[in-house]
Amino acid sequence: MKNQPPLPTIMDVARMAGVSTATVSRVINNLQNVSEGTVRRVNDAVASLHYTPNAAAQDLAKKTTHSIGLLVPEISGMFIQPLLSGIETGASNSGYDLIVQTTQNPLIKDKQRRKLAEHNTDGLLVFAGSLDTEELARLSRKNFPVVLLFQTPPKGIKLPSVAIENVIGTRQLMDHLIEVHHRRRIIFLRGPERHEDSRLREKGYCESLQAHNISLDANLFSQGSFNHRMAHHSMNQIIQSGTSFDAVFAGDDDAAMGVLLALREAGLRVPEDVSVVGFDDQSFSSTLVPPLTTVRASILEVGQQAVHMLLRAMNGEDVNSFAILPTELILRQSCGCPFSYS
Numbered sequence: 001m002k003n004q005p006p007l008p009t010i011m012d013v014a015r016m017a018g019v020s021t022a023t024v025s026r027v028i029n030n031l032q033n034v035s036e037g038t039v040r041r042v043n044d045a046v047a048s049l050h051y052t053p054n055a056a057a058q059d060l061a062k063k064t065t066h067s068i069g070l071l072v073p074e075i076s077g078m079f080i081q082p083l084l085s086g087i088e089t090g091a092s093n094s095g096y097d098l099i100v101q102t103t104q105n106p107l108i109k110d111k112q113r114r115k116l117a118e119h120n121t122d123g124l125l126v127f128a129g130s131l132d133t134e135e136l137a138r139l140s141r142k143n144f145p146v147v148l149l150f151q152t153p154p155k156g157i158k159l160p161s162v163a164i165e166n167v168i169g170t171r172q173l174m175d176h177l178i179e180v181h182h183r184r185r186i187i188f189l190r191g192p193e194r195h196e197d198s199r200l201r202e203k204g205y206c207e208s209l210q211a212h213n214i215s216l217d218a219n220l221f222s223q224g225s226f227n228h229r230m231a232h233h234s235m236n237q238i239i240q241s242g243t244s245f246d247a248v249f250a251g252d253d254d255a256a257m258g259v260l261l262a263l264r265e266a267g268l269r270v271p272e273d274v275s276v277v278g279f280d281d282q283s284f285s286s287t288l289v290p291p292l293t294t295v296r297a298s299i300l301e302v303g304q305q306a307v308h309m310l311l312r313a314m315n316g317e318d319v320n321s322f323a324i325l326p327t328e329l330i331l332r333q334s335c336g337c338p339f340s341y342s
Helices: 010-017 021-028 036-049 055-062 080-093 133-141 167-179 196-211 228-241 253-265 299-314
Strands: 067-072 097-102 123-127 146-149 161-164 186-190 221-223 247-249 275-277 294-297 322-325 327-330
Touching: 010 021, 010 036, 021 036, 067 080, 080 097, 080 299, 123 299, 133 146, 146 299, 161 196, 161 299, 167 186, 167 196, 167 247, 167 275, 167 294, 167 327, 186 196, 186 228, 221 228, 228 253, 247 253, 253 275, 299 322
Parallel strands: 067 097, 067 123, 123 146, 146 161, 161 322, 186 221, 186 247, 247 275
Antiparallel strands: 294 327
């Protein structure tokens, strides 16, 4: 078998065109300050030698990575799957790779590892609680493209963000429990500490109670952390404490699974004894026993919208906006309705 001739290099192109390799690189990467005559000679040499530039080298020269970064506290729970799907689809369809990094995973020992930022991505999607205010401010000052997910930008920092409507959806849930099913002792399971979605859902919960002249009771608040294990633990504690209640707003659908398990273990019937509602309308929610009343939030669309906004920012467009996607009340049997309205 005959040996294949060596592939032409950038040095071969430079030699034929009578210029430096740096000049060849500038022509190939369409950079400025190169004369028309030089551009023509370099392009002729490239064509004559059938030279193919190295893609990685071109990206380095242009300071691009063709990658979008996603920072999340950790990859857990059912919530993350549709979000990742929406982001990955949007990135891939636009010719970008997606790099995902967790910031609070307790199993990762290297706490000094280099976070995703301007040195290894062309733009960054930041999930709530993944970066501190100081780092967000630094990226904003550098005009590096960033889009926030499920959080508004900190005061004084102009960054675009995508979130879902939380207050109205929670009020609709609460109003339904109170007005249709006559529930008044409704437990509220909070989400993760400082999580904006949790804070806004609590606002909707309190507004509904106030509108119906129902006093707040500190004994009806506990921690669910948007996690079925934490919700199960908290519900067991509430049940054992003897606190009276007739409904549970679990915070989200993942936590609602833990609530249903704790109630079943305690011999309490849903919805005959206790109504249970969630938030998000995850793919499993309609298959729970009983099917879960919840609020539908298009998490997939959040991911797609965020990528769209990030690509616009990466193209130099002004996207300092706050997109809030609507939600929809989904009535199923867990609240006490005889059949589903979804």
